[in-house]
Amino acid sequence: MTTPPFDLPSDLDIATVSAQLGRPARNVIGISARCVCGAPTVVSTSPRLQDGTPFPTLYYLSHPAATAAVSTLEANGVMTELSALLTGDVADEYLAAHNAYLADRTGIVDVPEIDGISAGGMPTRVKCLHALVGHTLAAGPGVNPIGDRALALSTWSPTVCQCLDYGLESPAPASSAAHNTTADGGPEA
């Protein structure tokens, strides 16, 4: 889990996120959460895209198995259940999560068009569990009370690798790649 400042994403990170999303990942400023295997699960995009468009969703759940599991929760009416919890302490924690999200984002760059707009329905509604689980995975437990609960209810966990083989390899120096090819008796299909 990682909140800003982020380390620069590697070429393999960008390639993996692009494969997860099924389109080229652009304006990526960091990988804010990873699977136990190291693959990205949450991607952070610049709050202002290169073409000037504001982009409020700082923590985007990119992992196919995670998004599918969270979609199942949404389809099963879990949002209504979780919305009902937004009273008292949980409502206060949810507001604090909203403010933490905004602080993370404005710490990168202040985008006036999306002032006060976080994600997922925060601070008073539950509108998108993908955004809330993304926040939980990036910020760690105890920051987003609804994201925490949704992740706990989900059949997906960042501690159990369900990554697909995207057919991507870490770029290796030419000499070491040649050596591996010889040792393995040729490149694998």
Ligand SMILES: [Zn+2]
């Ligand atoms: Zn994995």
